[in-house]
Amino acid sequence: MNLDFLERRIDVKNIKTYILLISIMALWGLNVSIIKILVSYFPPVSITSLRILTAGITVFLILSIMRKVRKPSRKEISYIVFGGLLSVVSHHLFLAIGLTGTSAVNGGLILGAGPLLTAILSSILLRNKPTGIQVLGFLLGGAGVTFIVLSGNKGISSLTPGDFFVFLSILSQALSFIVISKASKTLDPRLLTGYMLIFGGVILFVMASIMEPGGLKGITEAPAYVWAAFAASAVLATAIGHMVYNTAIRNIGPAEASIFLNLNTFFSLAGSAFILGEVITINHMLGLVLIVGGVISGSGALEELVFRKRRKENSQYM
Incomplete structure (x- = not known):
């Protein structure tokens, strides 16, 4: 009976995590x-560094109220440095460079390979082997991303140096998920998020001062709605978003959490339609069906439902 209660609690916890991830x-x-x-008003690296620093400060303000702030150990500092370099600095820098030298189609397809790449790295570095259903989920999600990205375009252009930088961006992010998974065993993933954002933001700020001298000159001249957009991006998407996502990595694992990244493609299109007035077609909706199927399979939710159904059937014969 106690085991039954524990399993139900684990299922509920996972379901809550899935809802938060979506x-x-x-x-x-x-x-x-x-x-x-934002980048239409400010140089990209400069505004990115300011946005990430603002997000890091926000995380620490939230955790200070919760009394969750503490000094990290030497080992945890190494995780913060590696995680910050991979998740914040390398990912954002390589992505910015890569997307200036490749097509949106190629970039979208390479980024869509992130969950599968994370699963492979988790299997090698963490020895977490995905099940057959999860592998199917990774493939379905990738197919959905491919379907959406290619929708309305003429096809894939030839490979360029920009494609290599986009691949380095997603590789850096996938490796950071492994670092976060290891670090969160002793360090609260929310606090880890704050340290990584501050560390990475400072590095990016120094790089911005070199790459974009005077990048934030005239920053006060931006209209109010741009600052509202900045606040929403820094506080909600970057600070709270990464706190929740990094906590999910600890709860369900890096490979399982990464499969939800496939939903980014559709939601970014929905955001483009809602905010920028772009059009969503039937092909986008078909791609969404594949992505949702991939998320359900790859996250382990389908296996949980099958397990619970079989367990219920078996209990009826006992």
């Missing part, structure tokens, strides 16, 4: 359109 993916999808607004 909400964060919607937030991150909308954030793509918001960032487009």
Whole structure:
């Protein structure tokens, strides 16, 4: 009886995590359109560093109220440094460089390979082997992303150096999920998020001062709605979004959490339609069906439902 109660609690906990992840993916999808607004007013690296630093400060303010702030150990500092370099600095820098030298189609397809790449790295580095149903989920999600990205385009252009930088961006992010998974065993993932954002934001700010001298000059001249967009992106999408996502990595694992990233493609399109007035077609909706199927399978939710159904059937014969 106690085991039954424990299993029900685990299922409920996972379901709550899944719901939170879907909400964060919607937030991150909308954030793509918001960032487009920001970079139309400010140099990309400069405004990114300021946005990430603001997010880091927000995380620490929240955790201070919760009394969750503490100094990290030497080992935890190494995780913060590696995680910040991978998740914040490398991911954002390589992505910015890569997307200036490749097509949106190629970039979208490479980014869509993130969940599968995370699953492979988790299997190698963490020895977490995905099940057959989860592998099917990764493939379905990738197919859905491919379907959406190619919808309305003429096809894939030839590979360029920009494609390599986009791949480095998603590789950095996938490796950061492994680091976060290891670090969260001793360090609260929300606090880890704050440290990584501050560390990475400072590094990006220094790089921005070199790459974009005077990048934030005239920053006060931006209209009020741009600052509202900045606040939404920094506080909601970056600060709270990463706190929730990194906590999910600890709860359900890096590979399972990464499968939800496939939803970003659709939600970013929805955000483009809602905020920028772009059109969503039937092909986008068909791609969404594949992505949702991939999320249900790859996250482990389908296996949980099958397990509970079989367990209920078996109990009836006992």
